[in-house]
Each structure stands twice: as C-alpha cells, then as structure tokens.
Amino acid sequence: MLHDRLGYLLKHVQLSLTEQTGAVLAPLDVTGRELAVLTVLGGPEALAQQQAAAKLGVDRTTMVDLVDALQGKQLVERRPDPADRRRNLVHLTERGRQVLVEGSRVHARAEREFLAALDEDEIRQLKSLLQRVLKE
Amino acid sequence: MLHDRLGYLLKHVQLSLTEQTGAVLAPLDVTGRELAVLTVLGGPEALAQQQAAAKLGVDRTTMVDLVDALQGKQLVERRPDPADRRRNLVHLTERGRQVLVEGSRVHARAEREFLAALDEDEIRQLKSLLQRVLKE
DNA sequence: GCTGATCGTCAGTAGTGCTGACTATCTGCT
DNA sequence: AGCAGATAGTCAGCACTACTGACGATCAGC
Numbered sequence A, B: 001m002l003h004d005r006l007g008y009l010l011k012h013v014q015l016s017l018t019e020q021t022g023a024v025l026a027p028l029d030v031t032g033r034e035l036a037v038l039t040v041l042g043g044p045e046a047l048a049q050q051q052a053a054a055k056l057g058v059d060r061t062t063m064v065d066l067v068d069a070l071q072g073k074q075l076v077e078r079r080p081d082p083a084d085r086r087r088n089l090v091h092l093t094e095r096g097r098q099v100l101v102e103g104s105r106v107h108a109r110a111e112r113e114f115l116a117a118l119d120e121d122e123i124r125q126l127k128s129l130l131q132r133v134l135k136e
Numbered sequence C: 001g002c003t004g005a006t007c008g009t010c011a012g013t014a015g016t017g018c019t020g021a022c023t024a025t026c027t028g029c030t
Numbered sequence D: 001a002g003c004a005g006a007t008a009g010t011c012a013g014c015a016c017t018a019c020t021g022a023c024g025a026t027c028a029g030c
Helices: A006-028 A032-041 A049-056 A060-072 A094-114 A120-134 B006-028 B032-041 B049-056 B060-072 B094-114 B120-134
Strands: A076-081 A084-092 B076-081 B084-092
Touching (some): A006 B006, A006 B032, A032 A049, A032 B006, A060 A076, A094 B006, A120 B006, B032 B084, B049 B060, B049 B084, B084 B094
Antiparallel strands (some): B076 B084
C-alpha cells in the first residue's frame, strides 16, 4: 500500500507542517526557513555564512539568498570578519533578535498543535527515531 | 536546538531517503515518484488521471507531466474512457508491470536498508506515528 | 437544449538546490 | 618574499516540483 511508503509519509507530513507553521509566522514576515536561519545565527558567536550553512545543511549558494532576504528585512547585518576578510560575519539586528524570540514562540506552539494527535512521550519517540535514522 | 525541530528532521530524512532509493531505481530508468505513480496505477482497475492524482496527493497538472514521462518510457498508455470521453484511463503496459514488480522489490529493500538503524518494531512505530499525524 | 461543472492540457510563475565560474583573500611551501 | 593552491562569498544558469489561471472538450441536471 501507498501509505506504508516512508517517502509518501515524510513528504505529506512535511508539507502539512510547513503550511501550518508558515501561517503563524506570516504576521512576522518570515518563513520557517528564515526563522531557522535566525536560530542558527542567534547564538553567542556571530557566524560566517558558510558556518551557518553547514549547520543548517544547505548549500553555500543558497545561504547567499537567505542572508540577502533577511538583510532586506533588516533582521541581520553582514560585517566583514577582521580576522579573515574573505568572510562575512552575520549579526542579528535588534529587530532580528525580537523576531527570533517571538518567532520561536509561535513556531513551537504551532508545531505542538500540529502534533496534537500525539502525546508528549510519542513526540519524543518520533523525533528520536528520526534522529537515529539521520545519523545513519 | 535545531535538531529538535521537526521540520529539519523531516527535510533531511526525506532528502537522504530520496537519494538512496533513487540510486537503486536508476538502472530501471524510473524515479521514486514515478514508481509511486505506477504503484497507484497498478491496481485492478485502470484509473483516470485525476483519480490517481488524488491518491498520490499531487496536483492534477503535475499528473499530466508524470503520465507524459511514463508514457514516453512506454510504461503506461492513455486510453479514452468510453463511458466518459473527457477522461483518460491510464493503463500499465507489459513493461510497466515488469518495472513495477522489480521496482517495488528494490525500493523496499533500499528503504529497509535506509532504516537499518531501527529494528522492525521501531519501523512500525515510526510509520504509525507519522500516519497518525497526517490524519490530523 | 442550455447552464454549470468536470477532465485533461498548457503557459506562466515561484521556490529550492545545485554546478561552474569568478574575484578576493588567506595559507603553506620553498 | 613570493608563488600555488585552497577557501569565502557572489552570480548566472539549469533542473525539478508545484501551483494558478485559462482553455477546449465533454458531461450532468433542470
């Protein structure tokens, strides 16, 4: 049967999740992907673009567009790394930090609601199983 | 943390699965998506394009391209439905059936190998959890 | 027999993700 | 010191997927 196929399940679960989290993030004018970028960049140390790209698992050329978009919305700033002038260190702006905090909040709530069919223990199980598969 | 985010997990698990199953299907000259279409069309009754699209959860305009591709490979045939001439009933060719059988075999094996980190019981759990989320 | 709905098709658009080429810069070796 | 090769970011271009909106052909209900 089709519904046994892992590919089918993953695709449609992801599609549905993207839709639901996208809806609650829309008022903040960020997408789920952009919020993920902010999350990675929101750490204590400013990261170069490729470091952030590696953490996110996206290509470095894709990161250019992502940072472009966030910079256009004044959520991040590119600053040359004084220690290595090939690099841009990407810093969150004040607004970027606000959006990160508020976005994380509504995103977490939307994800929890999306998983309403499962209890807390089952959610942990699901994530743990997926993580183990990913580590091959 | 990023690795707690369901979106991240789903995306990368799916990406990795697509890559792995795609590799074993390549010698048969079909993609995972195309095999899924063959699976849906391989039932006892020939389906119209939109019935198949609904089962797969894809758009009807996307189904046009999928059937085009399969027809180009001589795996399916469009035949007008005598009872409703707006419809195309999509039939598998003899080769289409062979590819479906062989493709299902290697795909199932690749999926099992992809999930090598989990035992049979955990695989059932994972699929069951995803199915329940999908039913909202 | 006409109105409105449905099926398949096509053009156009948008998002994502990659390759390959380029510039600027750094690092290692001699 | 100086050159060769590697690395960071950028950009153009291609490919894949998915959707919207429009269209002609056909069907179903009144």
